[in-house]
Amino acid sequence: MALNFLDMCSLPVYTAPYHACAEIDVKRFSNWRDLPMNALLTEGMNQFAVRFARTVLPKVMGSRLRVLPVGIRNLQQLDELGTGPFLVEGDVSQFGPTARVRITVRKMGAEATPVLMQAEVAAAVAGVVAVADGTPAHANSVPPLNWQVNDDPLFRLTSPFSQIDRYGFQVNPGCPLLEEHFPGFAVAPGSLVLSFVWEQTARRLGVRGKQLQIDDARFVRPVIPGVDYTCSLRDLAADGKPGRFRFVLSSANGDVHSQGIFHFEGMQDGLAVPQDEQTEVAA
Known part of the structure; x- marks a missing residue:
């Protein structure tokens, strides 16, 4: 069964005010072996940031407004990644028209493991706002569908x-x-x-x-x-x-x-x- 590219990251779970965690499992994407693991984890971090950002951006929760990543800062891969699953954690704050999410990724485990990747992701409502340096963000507002993959x-x-x-x-x-x-x-x-x-x-x-x-x-x-x-x-x-x-x-x-x-x-x-x-x- 082919699973969804946009479902690699689970929904955030709050662990403290403005702090949450989730699971990134790249195997939810059926063609995960075709792409570099750091690319898939970057996508998982973006998914986490977008879903977490929805909780602080005005008038987004309960609406059909699409929130998308508009920028990434200080993205670092700190160690070999393996295949996961991974624990993603972060804190969120509103910064002008964007939400800023500071993120770390570790291997999922009963005890804390070393940080494998980290970044700060800025997310915003698609087509409505601009990132802090005035760069416009453009995207559509059509909800995604499931799909079957091949080797293209x-x-x-x-x-x-x-x-x-x-x-x-x-x-x-x-x-x-x-x-x-x-x-x-x-x-x-x-x-x-x-x-x-x-x-x-x-x-x-x-x-x-x-x-x-x-x-x-x-x-x-x-x-x-x-x-x-x-x-x-x-x-x-x-x-x-x-x-x-x-x-x-x-x-x-x-x-x-x-x-x-x-x-x-x-x-x-x-x-x-x-x-x-x-x-x-x-x-």
Whole structure:
């Protein structure tokens, strides 16, 4: 039986005022083996943040308003992840038009285990508000449906190594994940977009096996099928931030769809020489 991508995280349970926990079980998603575990856990953290944020955002509880993640800060993978299940905990506060959720992820167990991932997620009502820096958040308000999966990839590189500081890709409209996310308005999940852009950036930098670290990422506009996207990279070493690279994901008309800063520790400065390779990410 195929289970739901959007059900990887259970509903939050309050353990104290403005503090809650939940379970992330990636095996609820039938194609969980096709995607990097850090991408799936990032999605689980987003799901937790969105559901927790609903409890503090005005006029959301009891309504059909969709709440979505609009930004992630200080995302760190601190250890090898395994396959779970995982305990996710966090506290929530309202910050202007957004809710800010500080999150930790551990292995589920009878006793406290080391933190595996942590982040701060900003969530907001779709299409109505902006994140703190004024970046607009856009999304639909159609509720998700269950779906069956197959082996279609979610992303396809279109210009993987044509230039050293940029690469291009498209979202595969045939990927069944888009039937759930969302019906009538297909959008690639922001967590998987970030993971894909991170992976391609790591390949471009010539580093492998690095643990996921994102200083800051903003979901500005949805990433959808039928559009050519370009990810541009800029080394921030000259700005006094070694190991950090700003990424800007944009479409051909110049609209920015996502942007932020990746953090790679213990690497040599500069971008690697382009290679003649192509990569797909399946879902």
